[in-house]
Amino acid sequence: MAIKAIQQIMLGTVTKNEKQALEILKTIKAAGYDGIELNGFMIRPTSFMVRMMTKMAGMPVGKGGDFDWKGMTEQAGLSVVSVHEDLGTIQREPENVIAEAKKFGTDKVVITGMYRFDYSDKDAVLKLANDLNKAGENLKKSGVQLLYHNHNCEFRKVEAGMTAYDLLIEATNPEYVAFELDSYWATEAGVSAIQLMKQLGNRMKLYHINDRGTRIEGPSMTPILKSDSMELGCGNMNLRELVEQALSVHVDAIILESHKNWVEKSPIKSLQVSAEFMNAQVH
Numbered sequence: 001m002a003i004k005a006i007q008q009i010m011l012g013t014v015t016k017n018e019k020q021a022l023e024i025l026k027t028i029k030a031a032g033y034d035g036i037e038l039n040g041f042m043i044r045p046t047s048f049m050v051r052m053m054t055k056m057a058g059m060p061v062g063k064g065g066d067f068d069w070k071g072m073t074e075q076a077g078l079s080v081v082s083v084h085e086d087l088g089t090i091q092r093e094p095e096n097v098i099a100e101a102k103k104f105g106t107d108k109v110v111i112t113g114m115y116r117f118d119y120s121d122k123d124a125v126l127k128l129a130n131d132l133n134k135a136g137e138n139l140k141k142s143g144v145q146l147l148y149h150n151h152n153c154e155f156r157k158v159e160a161g162m163t164a165y166d167l168l169i170e171a172t173n174p175e176y177v178a179f180e181l182d183s184y185w186a187t188e189a190g191v192s193a194i195q196l197m198k199q200l201g202n203r204m205k206l207y208h209i210n211d212r213g214t215r216i217e218g219p220s221m222t223p224i225l226k227s228d229s230m231e232l233g234c235g236n237m238n239l240r241e242l243v244e245q246a247l248s249v250h251v252d253a254i255i256l257e258s259h260k261n262w263v264e265k266s267p268i269k270s271l272q273v274s275a276e277f278m279n280a281q282v283h
Contacts, residue, residue, distance in 0.1 A: 003253040006035075008039050008042050025075075025078055035081045082101075087135060109147070113154070125158055125168065136173070150165060179203050179205065183209065194241055210256070213235030214227050215230065231263055231274045254282050
């Protein structure tokens with residue numbers, strides 16, 4: 001059975017101290033989630049630049065760098081499904097990355113894309129695939145699996161009929177590199193998420209779920225609306241089909257990651273609403 005989990009980035013605005021963070025983790029467990037996916041830049045002190053870049057992307061990291069996340073997740077009864085890391089840290093400090101993953105009881109480390117990277121440059125993408133293979137091989141020696149998480153930039157074309165994501169799938173070694181598919185960003189890029197899932201098959205080890213739509217009520221000013229992140233089942237994505245496909249390839253976890261467009265502007269209320277869908281579909 002796949003673990004139902006929350007991505008830690010959702011908690012950045014509501015974990016101002018350790019007591020509050022622990023209570024929120026307990027609330028997550030009470031809503032029906034079994035796990036959490038942690039981020040390296042949120043579970044240890046990070047540079048001002050990293051914090052600002054993340055905040056500018058609309059994902060505040062919060063003040064949890066000094067919190068006892070291992071103790072808190074254990075107290076709340078949540079397992080850690082993976083830790084998000086950047087490729088540079090994995091290349092520079094593989095021993096520390098491996099030790100951190102094992103500290104939290106997970107065998108998965110996830111790379112969340114590349115910053116200031118040209119995904120339309122075929123040679124650059126091929127080099128990235130090679131770097132992923134090397135990093136994944138290194139981690140595997142210690143029993144840790146490397147996964148790659150997409151946003152929308154991976155769906156730029158490197159040549160006619162081929163996206164950067166297609167090339168990453170083709171040029172990475174399945175022994176060393178698996179995937180954490182984010183269907184929201186694929187859909188936002190105009191790509192069929194279900195076809196991507198079928199293309200990945202059992203190389204998709206984790207699944208990031210979100211919905212997409214609008215919460216505008218009443219008449220619209222124009223015929224064109226801007227869609228955004230929505231609670232599960234409240235938007236227009238065919239999430240039931242996507243979940244069925246994910247479960248059919250036995251993903252280890254289905255992880256909710258919604259962005260700042262939360263119901264009542266509350267990530268906690270938002271994840272509780274999404275839990276209704278998760279609890280009904282993932283069992």
